[in-house]
Amino acid sequence: MMPTAAFADAIRELPELADLRDVIERFGDRAETHVLATVRHDGVEFPIIGVVVGATRPSAPTLALVGGVHGLERIGTRVVLAGMHTIATFLTWDRMLNAALADLRVVFLPLLNPVGMWMRRRCNGSGVDLMRNAPPHPDASATPLVGGQRVSNKLPWYQGDEGAPMQLESRVLCDFIREWVFPARQSIVLDVHSGFGTVDRIWFPYAYTRRPFPSLAEVYALKRLLDETLPNHVYAMEPISSSYLVQGDLWDHLYDEHGDGRSPDTRHRTLDQAHRLPREPRYRGPFLPLTLELGSWLWVKKNPRQLFDVLGGFNPIRPHRLRRTLRRHIPLIEFLLRAVAGAEIWSVFDGHERQRMESEAFSLWFT
Template identity: 40%
Template sequence: MHRKHMIPALERYKELERQFPDMLELSVEGTVGTPGDQFPVYSFRLGRKFTNTAEGHCPTLLLCAGVHGLEAIGVKVLLSFVEHILAQSKWNSSIHSLLHSIKIVGLPLLNPTGYFHLTRANSRGVDLMRNAPVESHEAIPFLGGHRFSSSLPYYRGKRGLEPESEILIRQVESALETSPFVLSVDFHSGFGFEDSLWTPYAKTTKEPPHMQFFSELKRLLDSTLPHHVYTFERQSNAYCTHGDLWDFLYDRQFQSPRFGNLLPLTLELGSWTWVRKSPLSFRGLWNLFNPVHPHRESRVLRRHLPLLMFLSAVVQNNKSVFRRFERASVG
């Protein structure tokens, strides 16, 4: 690979793997891009030394960032959480007990081509979050996806799944095959003034089958972190789209009795405040999706650690948290 393809966030993961060989394991899930411009897509697993005890049917927290290449801040928020866990693993026994009882896995940067070239889409101009074979029957705005041309934003691709989409699907399905309970967080930025936690669906304004689970999660979040900053709502309250990969994965769980419960969340970091506070933001598209000033970036990186620790604890305690509810099913 050409030297110009060094991506600092991924280099930092490799450095952490060298520093914490018992705790962090990276794997290459595939190579994406064009023949002269290729990038590996990595997955990670935390708590490697606990593999023997945590393997098999233990609940999973699955974290994914960089689906939209331009939204670099999400990649950094996920990396800061990984660093937070690793630093504590040296001295905090409650982190050991967490990693004994749950798996924390993820994709640190699903769309490295877009990240490197500062584009939302992948190398073929496809918006991965519009790429799934899911049709919405709602009135869809232009940002909801189209098949006209890869030179326009929100392009869904002609037909079929992009390699990055296939990697995400494999990652989630392999978690669902070995876990009775998977909670996922996909990190994005750009939409709105506030940070939002979105539950399914993007394709419809109808309730997802796990609505009771999501309502309980919101109730717990409100009582556990009473001053939290999140608007917890269905994605369709913001807008509907075709082709949402999480809609596709969410519905797939009901097609196989082998799969456990999947609760997918999208953390959408509202960037419009950064734009309003920093006229610099209008200098480039990148700045519309990422904080420009270092102090603002630091604030964003520390802001979401309590949420991610809370969600880890929910995964660890999922049986007692959701014990009143039946396994959700469709129809």
């Protein structure tokens, strides 16, 4: 249960929190609700809430849905809430999902940055862009401005002060993922954003470099699985670095920390080195942090007047378009539930197979 009385003001201020309260009620005792932190702003106490459903055994395969990292991108939170609503309702009658959750965990962090959402800003209450706030990678380069800047918290994409600890919201996300996702033997995260381009993109790491990340074979296998299972899906799947380079991306940070079962000295290997290194037996499946970047330029193109609304560049405004967006991604969420539960079927390869997957992926995405 969500302690609604303590957050009555916040729930009144933010309709997304009222929807979250309702969906938590729908889960009933099938969900564990955690108030991960509270952020006080203008006399209002905003909760950051995590919800855990299904298997509590640490190694259970885990899907995490995250939203509301950027306050302006309300649609990300709405998409996660729509997914929660469907899953909560399935659990009241669907034997298949109930049975699957004996060895499958689904965790939700639908609104990481409630103050930003309330202020109608991308950043948090201190002006920091949470997706630029992780310690910068020593080899990182970044696209000017959009890739992160330390000039001023009055400008977008502010990374925070040099050497300062990470913002509360960033730490909450990292701790939540460490606690509920890292121990899983295989896991997928979907962090829902909006604002870039005209198509819906599924981005995978790295954001800090154009080099491929070590789970290239696994993410390529997932792309092929998606293409075969939902042949008419709407997504373009690609590394985030093909759009821009970013410093301090929290998913890069978590991905490298997780290590994905690799020994530390092979974590940052290049693809070439990877081909020369002896293969270690793999005891753990992948940790794939994906970002769903909804292509909001299409909504603007179809309804240019919405550019005059501060939220209009990032969210569908007309009701029919909002409904279409909310139903559009349910099949992806259901696909990812099944994909993570059965990851040992599609993501474990012998050395030769892995090499073939990596080189196909490399020619698709990195040449």
